[in-house]
Amino acid sequence: MIEGPYIAEAAALIGDPARANMLSALMDGRALTATELAHVAGVTPQTASGHLAKLKEANMLVVERQGRHRYFRLAGPEIAQAIEAISVVAQQGAPRHRPTGPRDEAMRFARTCYDHLAGQVAVAIVERFVELGYLVEGDDDFDVSDAGILALKDFGVEVESLRGQRRAFARRCLDWSERRAHIGGALGAAFLARCEAQGWLKTKAGSRSVLVTDAGRKGLSKSFGIGLPA
Amino acid sequence: MIEGPYIAEAAALIGDPARANMLSALMDGRALTATELAHVAGVTPQTASGHLAKLKEANMLVVERQGRHRYFRLAGPEIAQAIEAISVVAQQGAPRHRPTGPRDEAMRFARTCYDHLAGQVAVAIVERFVELGYLVEGDDDFDVSDAGILALKDFGVEVESLRGQRRAFARRCLDWSERRAHIGGALGAAFLARCEAQGWLKTKAGSRSVLVTDAGRKGLSKSFGIGLPA
DNA sequence: ATCATACTACGACCATAGCCGAAGTGTTGA
DNA sequence: TCAACACTTCGGCTATGGTCGTAGTATGAT
Numbered sequence: 001m002i003e004g005p006y007i008a009e010a011a012a013l014i015g016d017p018a019r020a021n022m023l024s025a026l027m028d029g030r031a032l033t034a035t036e037l038a039h040v041a042g043v044t045p046q047t048a049s050g051h052l053a054k055l056k057e058a059n060m061l062v063v064e065r066q067g068r069h070r071y072f073r074l075a076g077p078e079i080a081q082a083i084e085a086i087s088v089v090a091q092q093g094a095p096r097h098r099p100t101g102p103r104d105e106a107m108r109f110a111r112t113c114y115d116h117l118a119g120q121v122a123v124a125i126v127e128r129f130v131e132l133g134y135l136v137e138g139d140d141d142f143d144v145s146d147a148g149i150l151a152l153k154d155f156g157v158e159v160e161s162l163r164g165q166r167r168a169f170a171r172r173c174l175d176w177s178e179r180r181a182h183i184g185g186a187l188g189a190a191f192l193a194r195c196e197a198q199g200w201l202k203t204k205a206g207s208r209s210v211l212v213t214d215a216g217r218k219g220l221s222k223s224f225g226i227g228l229p230a
Numbered sequence: 231m232i233e234g235p236y237i238a239e240a241a242a243l244i245g246d247p248a249r250a251n252m253l254s255a256l257m258d259g260r261a262l263t264a265t266e267l268a269h270v271a272g273v274t275p276q277t278a279s280g281h282l283a284k285l286k287e288a289n290m291l292v293v294e295r296q297g298r299h300r301y302f303r304l305a306g307p308e309i310a311q312a313i314e315a316i317s318v319v320a321q322q323g324a325p326r327h328r329p330t331g332p333r334d335e336a337m338r339f340a341r342t343c344y345d346h347l348a349g350q351v352a353v354a355i356v357e358r359f360v361e362l363g364y365l366v367e368g369d370d371d372f373d374v375s376d377a378g379i380l381a382l383k384d385f386g387v388e389v390e391s392l393r394g395q396r397r398a399f400a401r402r403c404l405d406w407s408e409r410r411a412h413i414g415g416a417l418g419a420a421f422l423a424r425c426e427a428q429g430w431l432k433t434k435a436g437s438r439s440v441l442v443t444d445a446g447r448k449g450l451s452k453s454f455g456i457g458l459p460a
Numbered sequence: 461a462t463c464a465t466a467c468t469a470c471g472a473c474c475a476t477a478g479c480c481g482a483a484g485t486g487t488t489g490a
Numbered sequence: 491t492c493a494a495c496a497c498t499t500c501g502g503c504t505a506t507g508g509t510c511g512t513a514g515t516a517t518g519a520t
Contacts, residue, residue: 007254007313010320012245016478020238034497047479049498059322068487068496082319083237085312090240092289092308141371246508264467277509279468298466298517 013058014086018043019051023060023074023083028112028208031064031071080114084173110210112203113173116188117195121212121228125191126182128226135170135183142170142183155223156194162186243288244316248273249281253290253304253313258342258438261294261301314343340440342433346418347425351442351458355421356412358456365400365413372400372413385453386424392416 014020018041025032025040032040038048052072055061060079064071074080110121117125126142129135134148144152149159163169165186173184183191195201200216203209212220212228220226244250248271255262255270262270268278282302285291290309294301304310340351347355356372359365364378374382379389393399393416401414413421425431430446433439442450442458450456 006320007316008245008247008250010245010316011241011250014316015238015240015242015245017238018478020241024237035495043478044480045497046481046499050478053498058319060319070497078315078318078322082312082315085308085315086237086240086244088308089288089290089312090236138371141368248508265465273508274510275467276469276511280508283468300467 010058010060010082011086013054013060014083016051017041018047019055022048022051022055022072023079025208026061026072026074027080027083027114028203029074029080029115031073033069033071037072074114077114084113106209110201110212111208112192112210113182113184113208115192116173116182116184117192117201117210118173118182119210121210122182124226124228125220125224128224132224137181138172141168141172141185142187144170144187151224152191156198157187157190159187162190240288240290240312241316243284243290244313246281247271248277249285252278252281252285252302253309255438256291256302256304257310257313258433259304259310259345261303263299263301267302336439340431340442341438342422342440343412343414343438345422346412346414347422347431347440348412349440351440352412354456354458355450355454358454362454367411368402371398371402371415372411372417374400374417381454382421386428387417387420389417392420 014023021041022037025037034048034052035045037052038045041048041051043051052061052063056063056072059075061072062075064073108119110117110119112118113122116122126135126137129148130137132147132151133145134151136143136145144159152159163186168185170187171184172181173188182188192201195216196203198215198219199213200219202211202213217228220228244253251271252267255267264278264282265275267282268275271278271281273281282291282293286293286302289305291302292305294303338349340347340349342348343352346352356365356367359378360367362377362381363375364381366373366375374389382389395416398415400417402411412418422431425446426433428445428449429443430449432441432443447458450458
């Protein structure tokens with residue numbers, strides 16, 4: 001086999017705890033400074049600098065200078081996809097002890113996945129939309145029915161303008177905590193953006209956790225009949 | 231971040247050259263013995279044994295005993311998907327020197343990817359099918375037109391019977407060597423199987439390389455107007 | 461029975477690479 | 491101009507883990 005070593009190189013790069021933490025922190029698509037990343041990784045700035053240089057060298061990260069700061073972000077959605085795919089494997093490969101702290105709970109409930117919503121809330125939304133006939137679950141992606149197009153238009157998302165972009169329209173993205181699919185792609189991103197604009201969801205700075213506001217709970221219930229656990 | 235370490239664990243497992251070689255060799259979905267895997271990895275049997283134990287422990291591989299042999303295979307398509315996703319990242323992260331040996335050439339030309347065809351030949355087929363209007367390229371998968379259904383039926387593949395299976399129907403699978411999509415899923419597998427049955431393609435034992443027979447060249451040209459480079 | 465084969469367990473060796481302290485460059489602000 | 495800050499480079503320490511030799515168990519062939 002010839003490609004093994006190249007795969008190994010990339011996987012080994014992700015396979016260091018400090019770097020994996022950094023990449024995880026960048027999964028929501030935002031850019032963080034080297035110092036922030038050093039913090040989430042739990043290493044000193046000089047160690048972090050080395051890691052970041054390697055990730056950049058491998059084209060997994062891109063960097064923008066801004067004054068004396070250097071902002072790092074994922075080089076593209078393929079990187080996020082690879083990390084998600086590894087997450088899935090890591091999840092099922094672990095029947096052993098796995099403590100779940102409060103922070104973990106929040107992440108399970110609602111979080112960002114690159115630029116769309118993931119977690120219990122995301123899965124609940126998808127399930128309800130399928131139930132209502134708004135979404136049709138395909139093999140690798142979703143399709144939106146005419147009823148779905150109307151409902152989303154009411155909500156403030158223009159579905160048709162999202163098609164035919166370079167990125168996937170409505171990717172079926174496997175949720176690592178729920179082991180069920182949620183919506184990624186252009187539609188997933190647009191939906192999350194609209195929820196934020198409505199004040200239904202708030203993304204916390206420095207974390208992938210997403211807060212569902214009271215207005216959000218009410219809105220999801222009233223508009224779509226989605227009830228969330230307390 | 232809470233999931234970083236778990237991701238790192240799984241990625242590190244893939245991130246060793248010997249293990250990556252083994253996993254690559256298993257990408258076509260077949261089962262290989264520990265000795266065969268030691269060979270493709272270029273390590274001694276006792277080293278291979280340790281690696282295989284780790285991969286099994288992590289639920290990436292499953293093992294079947296058969297007499298004094300132990301056959302290892304990928305634990306599921308998620309594993310293959312994760313490795314493919316890493317392949318894509320590894321590919322674009324490498325603008326540096328990358329020698330291509332003859333074996334590499336054969337792999338680039340035609341190989342198996344889990345259980346369907348990949349490489350130049352696979353991409354040429356897809357491009358021609360799209361040109362003929364047989365296939366419609368979606369975001370994450372393909373759809374087959376009525377004309378395509380007829381043409382494939384002529385060729386010996388019953389398209390309709392492949393839909394609605396648990397596995398994806400016609401996954402749009404990114405080809406790491408060509409950087410273009412080829413057909414995966416149930417349709418991809420059925421097409422490869424039919425080509426083998428026709429004597430158009432021959433899979434070599436112990437390798438992912440696929441040989442295109444003279445009959446195959448003629449058939450592809452005559453039936454579909456696909457010309458392959460010498 | 462005896463031998464060969466397939467695989468595993470243990471132990472020792474050693475290289476890779478992660479880590480931090482110290483010292484450097486470049487940028488901002490006082 | 492000086493100091494604080496963000497980040498990088500270098501060098502040395504250390505530990506993790508991949509490697510193989512030796513030795514063991516199970517299975518199959520002669």
